[in-house]
Amino acid sequence: xxxxxxxxxxxxxxxxxxxxxxxxxxxxxxxxxxxxxxxxxxxxxxxxxxxxxxxxxxxxxxxxxxxxxxxxxxxxxxxxxxxxxxxxxxxxxxxxxxxxxxxxxxxxxxxxxxxxxxxxxxxxxxxxxxxxxxxxxxxxxxxxxxxxxxxxxxxxxxxxxxxxxxxxxxxxxxxxxxxxxxxxxxxxxxxxxxxxxxxxxxxxxxxxxxxxxxxxxxxxxxxxxxxxxxxxxxxxxxxxxxxxxxxxxxxxxxxxxxxxxxxxxxxxxxxxxxxxxxxxxxxxxxxxxxxxxxxxxxxxxxxxxxxxxxxxxxxxxxxxxxxxxxxxxxxxxxxxxxxxxxxxxxxxxxxxxxxxxxxxxxxxxxxxxxxxxxxxxxxxxxxxxxxxxxxxxxxxxxxxxxxxxxxxxxxxxxxxxxxxxxxxxxxxxxxxxxxxxxxxxxxxxxxxxxxxxxxxxxxxxxxxxxxxxxxxxxxxxxxxxxxxxxxxxxxxxxxxxxxxxxxxxxxxxxxxxxxxxxxxxxxxxxxxxxxxxxxxxxxxxxxxxxxx
Numbered sequence: 001x002x003x004x005x006x007x008x009x010x011x012x013x014x015x016x017x018x019x020x021x022x023x024x025x026x027x028x029x030x031x032x033x034x035x036x037x038x039x040x041x042x043x044x045x046x047x048x049x050x051x052x053x054x055x056x057x058x059x060x061x062x063x064x065x066x067x068x069x070x071x072x073x074x075x076x077x078x079x080x081x082x083x084x085x086x087x088x089x090x091x092x093x094x095x096x097x098x099x100x101x102x103x104x105x106x107x108x109x110x111x112x113x114x115x116x117x118x119x120x121x122x123x124x125x126x127x128x129x130x131x132x133x134x135x136x137x138x139x140x141x142x143x144x145x146x147x148x149x150x151x152x153x154x155x156x157x158x159x160x161x162x163x164x165x166x167x168x169x170x171x172x173x174x175x176x177x178x179x180x181x182x183x184x185x186x187x188x189x190x191x192x193x194x195x196x197x198x199x200x201x202x203x204x205x206x207x208x209x210x211x212x213x214x215x216x217x218x219x220x221x222x223x224x225x226x227x228x229x230x231x232x233x234x235x236x237x238x239x240x241x242x243x244x245x246x247x248x249x250x251x252x253x254x255x256x257x258x259x260x261x262x263x264x265x266x267x268x269x270x271x272x273x274x275x276x277x278x279x280x281x282x283x284x285x286x287x288x289x290x291x292x293x294x295x296x297x298x299x300x301x302x303x304x305x306x307x308x309x310x311x312x313x314x315x316x317x318x319x320x321x322x323x324x325x326x327x328x329x330x331x332x333x334x335x336x337x338x339x340x341x342x343x344x345x346x347x348x349x350x351x352x353x354x355x356x357x358x359x360x361x362x363x364x365x366x367x368x369x370x371x372x373x374x375x376x377x378x379x380x381x382x383x384x385x386x387x388x389x390x391x392x393x394x395x396x397x398x399x400x401x402x403x404x405x406x407x408x409x410x411x412x413x414x415x416x417x418x419x420x421x422x423x424x425x426x427x428x429x430x431x432x433x434x435x436x437x438x439x440x441x442x443x444x445x446x447x448x449x450x451x452x453x454x455x456x457x458x459x460x461x462x463x464x465x466x467x468x469x470x471x472x473x474x475x476x477x478x479x480x481x482x483x484x485x486x487x488x489x490x491x492x493x494x495x496x497x498x499x500x501x502x503x504x505x506x507x508x509x510x511x512x513x514x515x516x517x518x519x520x521x522x523x524x525x526x527x528x529x530x531x532x533x534x535x536x537x538x539x540x541x542x543x544x545x546x547x548x
Contacts, residue, residue, distance in 0.1 A: 003115045004106050007122040010358055011102045014132070014365040018095040023087045024367040026139025027250065031389050032076070032090045033378050038389075039065060039073035040080050045427055049211065051451075052486055054427040058386040058403040060447040060470065061427075062396065067216045067226055068389075071174040072097070072141040085375045094135050097144040102126050104151035109339040111158040120350045121339025127357035128334050129246075129265045130327040132364040137248045137260060142176035147328060149175055150183050153205075154332075157191055162201040163510050165191075166502075169205025174212050178320055182328060186295060193291060207502030214495040222450060225394030229321040235305045236262035236324050242269065244360070248368045251322060262324045264300070267357040268334040272296060275337045278344065288340065292333050299329035382406075397449060400469025407445040414472065416440030428486040435479045444471040444484055451492070455483040 017024065034056070042050035042065075050073075053064040065073070075096065076089040084092060105125050109118035134140045149171030156164025169187070173180040184206070191198045206213075220226050233253045240262040249258035264272075272293065279289040301307050303323045311317050320326075342350040378384045386406065388395040393402045411420050411432060418436035425431075434442065441464075446452065448465035454473045455461065457480050464472040471484060488496070 003110070003119045004103065007106045007119050007126070008099065008102055010123050011099055011126045014126070014361070015095045015098055015135070017366050017370070018091040018135070020091075020370065021372075022370050023373040024091060024136065024139070025369050025371055026137060026367075028141075029090050029139030030378065030384065032072070032093075032139065032141055033086045033375075034384055034387075034389050035064070035068065036073060036076035036080065036086050036089050037375075037379060039070070040077040040086075042427060043074075043077050047428070051488075051492075052428055053389070055385060057388050057396070057447055058406045060403045060407075060445055062388055062447050063219075063223075063449045063451075064389055064395070067220065067223065069142045069146075069174055069176050070212060071171060072145050075145070076141075086378070087373060087375055090139065090141065093141045094139065094144055097141065097148050098131065098135060101144070101148035101151050104148060104155050105335050108151055108155035108158055109335060111155065112336075113339045113343045116347065117339040117342035117350075120342045120347070120354050121335045121337075123354050124267055124271065124338035124350075124357045125331065125335025127265075127361045128268055128331045129261065129263055129361055129364055130331050132361060133261055133327075136364070136367045140176075143179055143325075143328065146172050146176035146179035146183075147331070150179070150187070150328075150332060153187055154190065157187075157195045157198050160195065160197070162198055162204075162513075163506060165198045165201035166205035166208060166506050169202050170208035173206070173209035177213060177216065178325065179328065180213075181316055181320055182326065186329065189291075189295070204502050204506050207498055208506070209499070210495045210502070211492070211499040212495075214498070215489070215492045218491055219450065219489070222398055224396055224398055225388070225390055225392075227319060227321065228391055228394045231311050231318055231321055231323055232308065234322045234324065235308075236303060238304055241300065241303060246364055251324065262303070262327070264327065264330050265334070265357075266360045267338075267353055268330055270353065270356075271334050271337050271341065272330075274341060274345075278341065282344075285340075285344065289337070292336055296330055296333040299326040299333075302326050397447060397469055399448060399465055403447070410445050412443055413440045414443040418442075418475070430484045432482050433479060434475050434482050436475050436477055439477055440475050442473045442475055442482065444473070446471050446484070449486075451486050451489050453485060453487055455481075455485075457481050458483075 023029070035053075038053040038055060039050055041054070042052070050070070051063055051066040052061055054061045056062055056064060072093055075093045076086070079089040079092045080086060102122060102125075106118050106122040109121045112118075113121070131144075134143050149168050152171065153165055153168030156162075156168055169184065172183060184202070188199070188202055191202060234251045241264050244263050244266055246261045246263075247259040249255060249260055251260045275289050276293055279286045279293070302310060303326050307323070311323070338350065338353070386404075387393045388402050396402050411422060411430070413420065413436075416436060416438045418434050418440045420432055420434050420442065422430060422432040430444070434440075448463065448469055448471050452463060452471055453460055454463050454471070456473070456475065461473060464474075473482065473484070475482065
C-alpha cells in the first residue's frame, strides 16, 4: 500500500488544478459540459441508457449519445448528483480517470516486476506529457478514462481475473471507441503472448459493449459530421515528436504559432533507447523488450506522413482521425519499459529518470487559462445549448442540416385546420388529442431518426420526414389520439441482446469458477508452503544476476 501511495503523490500534485473553483477552458471541455447536462437530464428522467439529447439542435434534439461514448457521462452525472456543478464535473471526471489509471498501472507493473520497479515505472508513466495534453489542453475525458481501462485490462490479465479483463475491454469501448480501435488489437497480442487463457474474456468484453458499438457503427450511415476530420491533415513532423515543445493550440495544416504539442517526451525517448540497447546486449531480455519496442515503433511510424498508405488501406484506421493519438501507445509502453529497466539495471539510474520525468513535465502540469465560469455561463447561451455539441455544429442527419433557429410551437398543423392538445410530454414521448375538421398533416418539431414512431388511436402509422428532416404525420378527420415516441430499432434490440447474453455468460462463468474454487478448498489436502527465500522472485527472464 505504501508503494501505491508513493506512486500517487506525483499524480495528485499534477492534477491539483482540477480541484480548483474555476473552469479550465480546453478543446473539448465545453462540449463535455453540455453533454453532461443532457445525459444527466435523461438519466434523471429514468432512461438508464440514454441515446437522445432532447434539448440540443435548437430543441429539435439529436441522437448524440447513440454515437458519443457514454461512460464518462455516467461519472459526470454521478458527480452532479452529489452536488457538483456541470463545470466542476468535467474537471473531477478528468481527475478521477487519471488517478485511477495510475492505480491500475501500479497494480499491473507490480504483478509483473515487483513493488520498486512498479513504483518507478508508474511515476515515469504518469509524467508522460501526453497525459497533460489530454487533461489541460484537450480536455479529453474519454481518452483519459479509456487509458484507465486499458491499464485495468492489463492488470486483470496479469492477475488472471477474467471478469476484470471483460469489464476492462468493455470499459475501453464505452469510454472512447477510437481508443478501443487502437488498443484492443494490442491487448489481444499481449494476452496471446502472456496470458492466452483470457482470449475468451476479451471477446466477452467486446460482447458486453455491443449495445453501444454495433448501433454506432451501423447506424452511422444516417448521420453526417461524425468524422469531419481528415487524418491526412494531422501528421506531426518527426522533429515535433522527438524534440520537447508545449503548444496548446489546435492541430492542423499550416498551424505553427502555439500549435499543439506532439512530443513523445524526453524520458520516454530515453527509456525506449536504453531498452533497445539492453535488448541488444542481453539476449535473455530480447523476448520481453522487442515485442513492446516493435509495437511502439509501429505507433511512432503511424504518426508520420510515411505511413499514409496504411491510413488509406487498413480497414477502420481512418476512424482514428488524428495520427498523433498513437501517442497513447508510447505512454503505456513507457511505463512498462521503465519498470522493466528498474528490475534489470542499477536502480539509482531509474530513480534519476523518475526525477527527470517530473522536472521535464513540471511546466505542463497546469492549465493555460483558468476562468471563473459557472453553469449559467454555458446553459444560458444559445451558442452552447442550441448547437449539436460537435466541431462546427456539423453533426446531424442525412435528411437535414443543423437546425439553427428554435421553433415557436412543438406541434402544429402544417395543412388543414385542427385543435391540438398536448397533455403528456417526456423527452422521448409525446401524447396529444387532435380534433381535425379536415384531413391534416401534423408537423412535429423533432429531428427524425430511425426509432421514432407515431401511433394514431393506438395503431402505428407512417411518418414522413424526407422533405425537411423532421417528423410529419397525416391525421384523419375527427378527434383522435396521437402518440409519438422514440423506441429502440431492431438493430439496437439485437445489440442489447448480445450485451445481456455476454453479461449472463460472464456471471455464470464467475459463479461456476467460484463454486469450483470453494469445493477444491475443502477437498485438496493441505500442503506446507515451501520457503522460496526473501525478496520478490521476478519471472525467469527478469531475474537479476546473483552473486555467488
